[in-house]
Amino acid sequence: MPDLVLRAATLIDGTGAEPLRPGQVTIRDGKIAAVGAPGRRDPADAEIVDYGDATLLPGLIDAHVHVQFTAGPDHPTTRGIHMGASDAERIATAIGNAQRGLATGVTTMRDTGGYLTLNMDVRDAINDGHVIGPRLLVCGAPITTTAGHLHWCGLRADNRDEVVEAVRTMAEAGADFIKVMATGGMMTPGTSPGMTQYSEGELQALVDDSHRLRKQVAAHVLGTTGCIMAIDAGVDTLEHCSWLDETGQHGAFRFDAEAAARISPATQSVHMTVGAGSRDYVRGVDHLDEMSESDREELYERGRYHRAMRASGTPVVVSSDAGVMTTKHDEFALTVIAAAVTLDLSPVEAINITTYAPASTIGLGEVTGALKPGLAADVLVVEDDVGENICCVADPIAVYLGGREVARDRRLLAA
Numbered sequence: 001m002p003d004l005v006l007r008a009a010t011l012i013d014g015t016g017a018e019p020l021r022p023g024q025v026t027i028r029d030g031k032i033a034a035v036g037a038p039g040r041r042d043p044a045d046a047e048i049v050d051y052g053d054a055t056l057l058p059g060l061i062d063a064h065v066h067v068q069f070t071a072g073p074d075h076p077t078t079r080g081i082h083m084g085a086s087d088a089e090r091i092a093t094a095i096g097n098a099q100r101g102l103a104t105g106v107t108t109m110r111d112t113g114g115y116l117t118l119n120m121d122v123r124d125a126i127n128d129g130h131v132i133g134p135r136l137l138v139c140g141a142p143i144t145t146t147a148g149h150l151h152w153c154g155l156r157a158d159n160r161d162e163v164v165e166a167v168r169t170m171a172e173a174g175a176d177f178i179k180v181m182a183t184g185g186m187m188t189p190g191t192s193p194g195m196t197q198y199s200e201g202e203l204q205a206l207v208d209d210s211h212r213l214r215k216q217v218a219a220h221v222l223g224t225t226g227c228i229m230a231i232d233a234g235v236d237t238l239e240h241c242s243w244l245d246e247t248g249q250h251g252a253f254r255f256d257a258e259a260a261a262r263i264s265p266a267t268q269s270v271h272m273t274v275g276a277g278s279r280d281y282v283r284g285v286d287h288l289d290e291m292s293e294s295d296r297e298e299l300y301e302r303g304r305y306h307r308a309m310r311a312s313g314t315p316v317v318v319s320s321d322a323g324v325m326t327t328k329h330d331e332f333a334l335t336v337i338a339a340a341v342t343l344d345l346s347p348v349e350a351i352n353i354t355t356y357a358p359a360s361t362i363g364l365g366e367v368t369g370a371l372k373p374g375l376a377a378d379v380l381v382v383e384d385d386v387g388e389n390i391c392c393v394a395d396p397i398a399v400y401l402g403g404r405e406v407a408r409d410r411r412l413l414a415a
Ligand SMILES: [Zn+2]
Pocket: 064, 065, 066, 112, 321
């Protein structure tokens, strides 16, 4: 097959480097062969697609989604739909949501929990070419306690032996990584978001056995005690990392800067989830300058602890928790835009924190996430200059996955 060359007025490579204007990506055998200024060394038979005033950037990475969840109007509705669904319905929902993400530029999703092993089948169906979908990393079900957060996903473990067995069960079924609910959560009544679900010894056993099996551990942590326990147990990604106090109430925080400083930048990262509550501030906004001062301040305030962690050198990446209450899978661009305000990021930094940075923290840094030679040609094309205006990320023109155009104007292309 001849090379495919994509050209546009702006190219942002995802690594945090300054934009190229203009830029082009040369694609060969599904991978990026070259990135640079247009022209000169293109083979004579190369197919050239010129997107004019658009921007080329890496496909987005949403490293915390639930493809089986339906983003209902509230937690009880979303939970009820999932609990009442058949396995076939859960799989169909998962495929639909994964495709909605892909059509809007999310070329990689990491699913942080669904019913037992169903997401392994979804991932395999995508990888085997039976259905079109993004690159999907799955954990199967999250490991939780009886009566614990997301117990209705079916994987309960209540002591040291059971958490180890749960790790091995998910690994045997084909999990890409292990998810543990280290604290209670908002979506499951009767759990305590501010309190831990496991003892230090149980969490350590879970982490040790996962690492023995070469699986990363993603830990759901809302409460401060759970955050500290997860940091010290050596979990790889701290999901949410909200620093709630023991009451677990929204807005009641107990940030522990000393504990946060123990996060090892080489092996650990914080995955901030910027969901519907933050997205609503930037919905319909064409340029951040349009936002009212009060909206900007409220959104900025939401990021205070994550900004503090980032400022002290902790890797912080941004994902969405898509699937939970009103956080739709096809609105990740709004998460990118909101993150620019809440973490005070330039457009280039906002792209990095939702592409190459998460690729690196979830073990895909050699696979995707940047417009770099050797990586998969996962490319998003959006209108105008994203380097000047981050809001353009919500206007996708085309999506390429492994060098193949899979979506145009928010619609998936037939296989
Ligand atoms: Zn989640």
